[in-house]
Amino acid sequence: MRCAVQDRPNWVPSNVDVERPNFARLYDYYLGGAHNFAVDRALAEQSNQLVPGTQLARNSRTFLRRAVRLCVDRGVTQFLDLGSGLPTAGNVHEVAQAADRDCRVVYVDNEPVTVAHGRAMLRGNDLVGIVLADLRDVRAVLAAQETRRLLDFDRPVAVLMSGVLHFVPDSDRPAEIVAAYLDAAAPDSLLALSHVTGDVLPDVAGRLVALAEHASTPLVTPRTREQIGRLFGGLELLDPGLTFTARWRCEQDLGWGRPPADGVEAPRVDGAAVDGAGVDGAAADGRAVGFGDAAVVVSYAGVGHKPAAPRVG
Numbered sequence: 001m002r003c004a005v006q007d008r009p010n011w012v013p014s015n016v017d018v019e020r021p022n023f024a025r026l027y028d029y030y031l032g033g034a035h036n037f038a039v040d041r042a043l044a045e046q047s048n049q050l051v052p053g054t055q056l057a058r059n060s061r062t063f064l065r066r067a068v069r070l071c072v073d074r075g076v077t078q079f080l081d082l083g084s085g086l087p088t089a090g091n092v093h094e095v096a097q098a099a100d101r102d103c104r105v106v107y108v109d110n111e112p113v114t115v116a117h118g119r120a121m122l123r124g125n126d127l128v129g130i131v132l133a134d135l136r137d138v139r140a141v142l143a144a145q146e147t148r149r150l151l152d153f154d155r156p157v158a159v160l161m162s163g164v165l166h167f168v169p170d171s172d173r174p175a176e177i178v179a180a181y182l183d184a185a186a187p188d189s190l191l192a193l194s195h196v197t198g199d200v201l202p203d204v205a206g207r208l209v210a211l212a213e214h215a216s217t218p219l220v221t222p223r224t225r226e227q228i229g230r231l232f233g234g235l236e237l238l239d240p241g242l243t244f245t246a247r248w249r250c251e252q253d254l255g256w257g258r259p260p261a262d263g264v265e266a267p268r269v270d271g272a273a274v275d276g277a278g279v280d281g282a283a284a285d286g287r288a289v290g291f292g293d294a295a296v297v298v299s300y301a302g303v304g305h306k307p308a309a310p311r312v313g
């Protein structure tokens with residue numbers, strides 16, 4: 001379907017092709033947002049046959065919202081959201097500024113269409129900026145004009161890496177990238193991270209990898225719970241530790257907080273409960289899980305706290 005020039009909503013920058021599907025707009029559709037077109041919706045429906053994309057995206061975004069609320073509750077009011085996607089559908093600045101209107105947010109994404117859309121959507125909010133950069137280039141992100149204008153690294157910062165580090169292969173040393181951001185941040189800074197795993201349902205994770213290749217988005221690297229835990233380096237994990245993304249503080253209902261299915265057994269790997277926290281998201285052998293339930297067990301999340309440096313002398 002062609003989008004006539006007079007039908008282009010005003011949030012669409014003039015240089016963006018609205019007839020080619022775009023991953024960020026597809027994600028927006030999954031989230032129930034309004035910043036997508038027929039081509040994006042068609043691809044979303046198609047991909048939903050293969051992976052529980054909608055539920056996965058909503059679980060990821062719900063974790064992000066809960067994590068942002070926790071950060072503000074702990075007095076952290078500056079956010080660096082790496083791999084932000086489109087700032088839509090209850091995103092970081094909306095949740096943060098609803099809790100404290102002085103919150104400042106810098107969104108970072110390496111996808112030019114996402115950033116072009118984002119820039120248009122954020123116009124008029126002086127406490128929010130968006131940077132076109134690759135999160136692997138820590139120096140460029142920290143030196144970007146919007147980062148320097150909005151964030152003060154002498155005070156605690158919340159570094160958000162939700163649903164993005166699985167796009168960074170081992171060869172790019174993701175743990176060192178995380179550490180570099182946290183090194184630049186003051187004590188009491190926080191890291192919120194969610195990440196795809198194949199621990200419980202490797203076939204679903206495999207389909208995600210294949211889909212990403214097909215959609216020519218960067219390669220997806222699912223990681224084990226142990227590998228994801230290592231990405232937190234020396235940070236102290238806040239309660240409830242590293243759990244399935246959908247279960248992280250899931251008692252807090254912030255919209256689409258779909259709790260894991262009741263009455264089904266804890267997922268187990270080699271006979272051991274996966275997150276040790278009485279998980280009830282899927283059947284033991286993985287076969288009995290519904291499509292939506294699969295989205296619960298293909299991602300882990302946690303929030304880490306940077307402790308104060310030990311006093312010298």
Ligand SMILES: C[S@@+](CC[C@H](N)C(=O)[O-])C[C@H]1O[C@@H](n2cnc3c(N)ncnc32)[C@H](O)[C@@H]1O
Pocket residue numbers: 024027060061064082083084085086108109110111114133134135136161162163164167218
């Ligand atoms: C799955 S979306 C996650 C969106 C959002 N963080 C959330 O959790 O709802 C991943 C986003 O990361 C971006 N991304 C992937 N690799 C990146 C990189 N190396 N640097 C910056 N952004 C990246 C993609 O363009 C995409 O918008």
